[in-house]
Amino acid sequence: MPAPERLPAPGVSVTGEHEDLLARGELTVVGRIREASNAVLLCTVAYEGTTADCVYKPVKGERPLWDFPDGNLARREVAAYLVSEATGWGLVPETVLRDGPYGEGMVQRWIDSPDPDEEAGGDGITDGGPGSGLLALVEGEEAAEGWKPVALAEVGEGRTALLVHADDPRLRRMAVLDAVINNGDRKGGHLLPTADGRLYGIDHGVTFHTEDKLRTLLWGWAGEPLTDEAREVLASLGAHLADGAPLATRLAELVTAAELAAVRDRVEQLLRSGTHPKPSGQWPAIPWPPV
Template identity: 50%
Template sequence: MSAPDLVTDELVLTGRLTTASNATFLGTIGDAVVVYKPVAGEAPLWDFPGATLARREVAAHLVSETVGWDIVPRTWLRDGPFGEGMVQLWQEPDPDQDAVDLVPLDQVPEVGWRTVLEGEDQSGRAIALVHEDTPALRRMAVFDVIVNNADRKGDHILAMADGHRHGVDHGLTFHHEDKLRTVLWGWIGEALSTEELDGIRRVADALDDELGRDLAALLNPEELAALAERCTRLQGDGCFPAPSGEMPAVPWPLF
């Protein structure tokens, strides 16, 4: 049996993810399980242009491919039962792993985790938002700075059984203003590794080549210029940034 053509073969819907803020469906293309987000199902936003989220998701995948860290699963634009939309290969995370968690403050692990913030739950119990301290998650944090991710929730990080970490839900990316909102603030001010700087350089160089041409069909010129500036600034600073601007530093809800 030949592999399905993911762009032209029929997309058959099998369910809907009702917790998503925009219309999000599960489906199949042949034997491939996919997520489908039609442009027609995008809710209007006050701070992002309308009907652009699907293209931003595809742009995030292109940057992920260029940086070379396999963060965003394969993502593309195609027609579907509700019109054009973003389609992404489904990833099945390990239910026994959590890359980000809320834990009682007195139970924060001493090794292998970073604390992002502390607070109280509904019952007044002291809790902490923590994430694992791993190279895979560091790379995702760097990627989020590059694409200016305004919505890196804990549930947008898929912990795979082999230790890999996929990032999903990248519709709120590439704004020309600083919009970085993430649960991955555990490395503020720390030096970027050689591997991380090499990844940023690959993106910066590719913006003058094929990547830049592909992104020009998905983003506006101001957003492309801001992307290049973020790469330049990251390379010059050589460290993880701190929150800036007037917007909250973390998304809400956190998960």
């Protein structure tokens, strides 16, 4: 993997041509992704001769959740993108909040990823031995070299298999980002590797809660020391989250004051402990369904 881009100094806005296209372009709905729990529309966006595919999630199509404010998931998706950009890792596709054919919603660049049906049975998790995928179910109770154990899973007929994920620096960065934004839904299908070696995470609506809601398939580093890179990124992210910094100002428009304070606290706690977090035991550690 190439080294991540250097972080801009606090006070520098992070924008790009894709973000401008998503924010200003004309949206045309071409279909609906029916597997999603909320309304997710596949669109094209066109602006000044440039077109691209994107995903549009209108606020009107959000299903109410008992533990999150109604009509707020789109803003959390944008907030997750902004934090990702501030890390310099670029783990979340460009995402904006804007008006669309069905009202306000989040619009995110479409990511072309290898068909999971060809490699992992449609959910990003292979059912054979560890191969080229990022997640796998394997026999036995120990992970092979290059893989990290997550949990034993029931696979039917009284049998169990070990869920593992690759010991991959891209996944490790994603695990750090999820800890910062308190991601309550890091499923296998939310991880999108691309042909050029990048890895993106999508579906960040259930994030930024003040309570510990971290649910993920990326527990393999739990309790292990953070990398030097991660500590450097977290220290810089803390500066981006300081009062008056552009990132903090933008996040204050998307999440509550208490949630913004909680983000700062999580960054500080990660730096103090110097380790990846462990499951709290007060909240299911793995999302359901895991795919």
